[in-house]
Amino acid sequence: MKDITRREALKKMYQAVIAVGASTFLSFDDLLAAQETPVKPYVLWFHGTSCSGCSSAFLDMEDVPVMELLTQFFKMVFHPDLSAATGHQVLQVIDTLLESEQEYIFVLEGAIPVKLPHACMIGDKPLTDWVDKLATRATVNVAGGTCAVHGGVTKMQGTLTGAMTLQEYMNYRNIPPSLVNLPSCPMKPEHITYTLLHYIKKGTLPKMDNHRMPKHFFRRSVHERCIYHADYQENFFAEFIGDDGCLFKLGCQGPATKNNCFTVGYNSNTNNCIRAGHPCIGCAGERFPRQIMYHRYADPRTIKNKI
Amino acid sequence: MATKRIVIDPMTRIEGHLKIRTSAENGIIVDARASAEMFRGIEKALIGYDVRVAQHVTQRVCGICPYAHAEAASHALENAMKMKPNPNGQLLRSLITAAYHLQDYLLHFYQLCSLDFIDITSCLKYQGKDKTLLGIKTWIAHELKSSEIFPATPFFPRYEADYSKNDELNISAVKNYADSLAIMADLHKMVAIFGGKAPHPVTLEAGGVTTIPTFGKIAKYKTWFRKAEQFITEKYYNDLLGVLGEFKGYFQEGKGYGNLLSYPYFPDKHGEHFAFAGGATIHGKYQPLDMNLISEDHTYAYYEDLPSTGIKPLMSTQLKPITPNRFEQERDKANGKYSWAKAPRYNGEPMEVGPVARLINTYHSKTNPRLQQKVDQFNRKLGITLADYPSVMGRHLSRFILASETMERIKEQIEELSPNEPAFVEGETPRNARGYGLTEATRGALAHWIETDSKGYIQNYELIVPTTWNISPRDSQGKPGPVEKMLLGTNVNDTDHPIELARIVRSTDPCLACSVH
Numbered sequence: 001m002k003d004i005t006r007r008e009a010l011k012k013m014y015q016a017v018i019a020v021g022a023s024t025f026l027s028f029d030d031l032l033a034a035q036e037t038p039v040k041p042y043v044l045w046f047h048g049t050s051c052s053g054c055s056s057a058f059l060d061m062e063d064v065p066v067m068e069l070l071t072q073f074f075k076m077v078f079h080p081d082l083s084a085a086t087g088h089q090v091l092q093v094i095d096t097l098l099e100s101e102q103e104y105i106f107v108l109e110g111a112i113p114v115k116l117p118h119a120c121m122i123g124d125k126p127l128t129d130w131v132d133k134l135a136t137r138a139t140v141n142v143a144g145g146t147c148a149v150h151g152g153v154t155k156m157q158g159t160l161t162g163a164m165t166l167q168e169y170m171n172y173r174n175i176p177p178s179l180v181n182l183p184s185c186p187m188k189p190e191h192i193t194y195t196l197l198h199y200i201k202k203g204t205l206p207k208m209d210n211h212r213m214p215k216h217f218f219r220r221s222v223h224e225r226c227i228y229h230a231d232y233q234e235n236f237f238a239e240f241i242g243d244d245g246c247l248f249k250l251g252c253q254g255p256a257t258k259n260n261c262f263t264v265g266y267n268s269n270t271n272n273c274i275r276a277g278h279p280c281i282g283c284a285g286e287r288f289p290r291q292i293m294y295h296r297y298a299d300p301r302t303i304k305n306k307i
Numbered sequence: 308m309a310t311k312r313i314v315i316d317p318m319t320r321i322e323g324h325l326k327i328r329t330s331a332e333n334g335i336i337v338d339a340r341a342s343a344e345m346f347r348g349i350e351k352a353l354i355g356y357d358v359r360v361a362q363h364v365t366q367r368v369c370g371i372c373p374y375a376h377a378e379a380a381s382h383a384l385e386n387a388m389k390m391k392p393n394p395n396g397q398l399l400r401s402l403i404t405a406a407y408h409l410q411d412y413l414l415h416f417y418q419l420c421s422l423d424f425i426d427i428t429s430c431l432k433y434q435g436k437d438k439t440l441l442g443i444k445t446w447i448a449h450e451l452k453s454s455e456i457f458p459a460t461p462f463f464p465r466y467e468a469d470y471s472k473n474d475e476l477n478i479s480a481v482k483n484y485a486d487s488l489a490i491m492a493d494l495h496k497m498v499a500i501f502g503g504k505a506p507h508p509v510t511l512e513a514g515g516v517t518t519i520p521t522f523g524k525i526a527k528y529k530t531w532f533r534k535a536e537q538f539i540t541e542k543y544y545n546d547l548l549g550v551l552g553e554f555k556g557y558f559q560e561g562k563g564y565g566n567l568l569s570y571p572y573f574p575d576k577h578g579e580h581f582a583f584a585g586g587a588t589i590h591g592k593y594q595p596l597d598m599n600l601i602s603e604d605h606t607y608a609y610y611e612d613l614p615s616t617g618i619k620p621l622m623s624t625q626l627k628p629i630t631p632n633r634f635e636q637e638r639d640k641a642n643g644k645y646s647w648a649k650a651p652r653y654n655g656e657p658m659e660v661g662p663v664a665r666l667i668n669t670y671h672s673k674t675n676p677r678l679q680q681k682v683d684q685f686n687r688k689l690g691i692t693l694a695d696y697p698s699v700m701g702r703h704l705s706r707f708i709l710a711s712e713t714m715e716r717i718k719e720q721i722e723e724l725s726p727n728e729p730a731f732v733e734g735e736t737p738r739n740a741r742g743y744g745l746t747e748a749t750r751g752a753l754a755h756w757i758e759t760d761s762k763g764y765i766q767n768y769e770l771i772v773p774t775t776w777n778i779s780p781r782d783s784q785g786k787p788g789p790v791e792k793m794l795l796g797t798n799v800n801d802t803d804h805p806i807e808l809a810r811i812v813r814s815t816d817p818c819l820a821c822s823v824h
Contacts, residue, residue: 047323047324049347051368051369051370051371051373051820052323052369052370052371053371053373053506053507056414057370057506059414059418059488059491060488060492060505062489065439065488065489066488067439067443068442070461071443071446075455075460078460078461079461080317080319080320081319081322081418082418082461083320083460083461084320084462084465085461085463085464085465086315086319086320086465087316087317087319087805088316089464089465089466090319092464093460096457097456097457113347116346116628116630116631117631118609119345119347119647120344120346121324121345122316122344123317147367152367153347153364153368156349156352156364157352157355158351159348159349159352160348160628161347161348161628163347185367185507186506186507240733241512241517241733242729242731265504266505267499267504268492270496270500271499271502271503272503272504273503273509275503276499276501276502276504276510276518277510277517277731278503283507289364289367290360291355291356291357292359293360293363294359295359296733301357
């Protein structure tokens with residue numbers, strides 16, 4: 001790649017680092033000091049019981065255009081929504097990759113139906129077979145989005161497929177835990193891009209908490225950085241949608257949800273749910289979706305905790 | 308005669324998990340089966356959840372058209388609550404979904420379909436100075452020469468096929484493949500500024516939209532819109548016409564039944580006078596919409612058989628998926644169950660839903676003269692008639708015409724907002740009530756039905772989703788689903804590279820996660 005100099009490429013990468021507010025963790029000098037020819041990791045992206053929302057959000061990545069991510073940062077060996085390969089060609093690509101020595105990163109969007117393996121079939125084989133092969137051989141596994149991390153809507157009460165998260169499945173099948181969890185519904189494109197960049201440049205995953213979620217994104221609750229945090233402390237609450245004040249009494253899940261929505265909001269920080277006048281629905285949390293999400297404080301069905 | 312099986316599994320560049328199995332005799336498709344391959348069971352899992360949860364959960368049925376589920380769920384709940392949003396709420400809701408429609412049209416044309424028609428290697432001949440194209444040119448040249456096991460993924464490998472030889476068109480389409488991504492990100496921002504985020508905007512509750520449209524937000528929406536409008540009317544228009552010109556024969560491919568179903572979408576601020584009319588066109592004759600004619604058949608779907616095959620919405624709370632053992636048995640049978648999708652029928656007929664249905668039904672209903680005019684103009688320009696629309700190219704063309712009408716409406720409605728005024732009205736949680744809600748996703752007619760219990764929890768929920776109509780399997784009468792029918796009679800040139808089938812299936816913009824839910 002002569003037309004784009006190494007420095008230019010690194011500059012682009014650094015834009016992505018700045019975009020996720022991670023410049024204190026990975027500086028431009030870090031990037032310059034890294035190995036001379038950046039290795040382009042292979043990425044294999046699979047859909048489990050997913051809705052493609054995380055993929056759709058990934059295409060919105062702006063600080064580094066998606067085409068540059070695809071052509072210069074990593075090699076997307078397979079992505080269900082982007083690959084020209086169709087039908088048997090897909091299986092050939094994956095088989096060839098598995099037979100080679102090539103290292104790769106496995107991204108799974110969506111959960112894994114274990115009780116009803118036939119509830120997710122790809123190339124006439126259940127997803128469980130694919131994950132057995134692909135996750136075991138992968139250098140890094142990425143659980144992309146709430147369904148892959150916590151189960152989300154695919155694991156709500158009353159579902160019958162016996163959905164497992166990627167982590168649960170890897171434990172169940174004794175696959176070594178080379179895993180990073182990136183919840184949010186949808187997964188924020190900045191989260192996966194930064195995680196991949198960190199891996200490209202440093203050869204390691206970013207620092208993670210006990211739940212294997214990068215600390216940099218999931219250390220604090222939404223509540224702690226909320227624009228209404230001061231209102232909460234002063235007991236100034238909105239009683240109706242549209243009122244001024246903290247949305248806690250309308251069922252806001254901000255205090256119970258770890259995510260960085262107020263530093264890296266959605267759609268290149270255009271907005272987030274609370275700024276849009278809606279209580280946080282806790283989409284990155286373990287208990288998403290809750291039985292009641294948005295409600296009036298006066299609703300007798302909700303448990304009233306005196307504040 | 309030589310019979311050959313042609314299987315496309317997995318079908319890529321669509322939403323979700325789809326398998327197409329066909330048999331060809333001397334290259335002509337004589338049998339086709341479409342199998343939806345993924346099941347989550349979300350609609351019946353909603354039973355016991357609060358009524359307002361439906362909006363958020365059903366959006367997660369689909370990450371490509373979540374806006375439509377949010378809108379249908381809100382309509383259904385409003386119908387049960389016997390209320391309507393105020394004008395601001397109605398306007399914001401439409402402005403959110405309309406921006407999302409535009410994003411969806413671009414995604415479908417460029418990222419999902421264009422690679423079936425254009426030849427990306429034309430970039431190797433590019434002599435200009437555009438940075439994006441030079442980047443792609445260098446990258447492809449470098450990759451194709453390299454020892455990579457699969458060079459230039461995800462754009463290779465691809466079917467060997469009759470791609471366009473028009474270098475100018477190919478280069479322009481590749482450039483716009485890349486540039487459309489930024490425009491789509493902007494269109495998603497238009498959703499997010501009023502909806503909170505995209506995908507999965509949160510603010511579309513029954514009773515309106517929780518965002519207050521401030522001057523600042525309106526101004527931002529307009530700024531992004533102007534850029535998108537320019538891209539759509541210039542770039543998308545040119546590339547589309549280029550592809551239509553090169554592949555004119557595809558106005559005759561993938562025609563299917565030609566029976567079209569649509570629901571009303573994009574009302575004025577009072578929730579009336581829709582830009583796109585509901586209705587059904589059967590054997591060329593338009594009739595107003597009658598929701599009582601809809602039922603779902605599960606003869607060939609992976610569920611335990613219920614006594615009756617044609618089940619009306621909300622008539623069942625049972626949806627028992629078959630066990631892994633039974634699944635194996637069905638697969639081995641010559642005529643066993645083969646899809647997770649059920650088979651919705653309108654008065655017993657399989658119906659195509661989507662852009663063509665929206666366009667033709669609106670045309671016949673005579674409720675939108677501006678759209679009629681646009682259609683007439685295109686018909687004259689391209690030398691086609693309404694009968695050519697249910698086809699691969701007709702579907703692509705319809706999307707553009709609808710996008711252009713959608714943009715006209717956006718420009719009118721953004722001016723009608725009352726800035727800084729609330730867009731949400733609180734309503735009483737409905738108890739022991741029923742309601743239904745209709746809208747259009749870009750890929751077609753979407754309906755939700757809700758039934759609530761005495762405490763305001765969901766007692767029953769039903770979704771009949773666009774792709775369920777299109778991708779449906781056979782029914783108890785043995786009638787193939789619309790996409791299956793579109794494939795029949797198609798001539799496949801190279802059975803190892805069945806590009807013709809891929810083009811037909813992709814033209815309907817399948818969304819499989821939606822279709823099974």
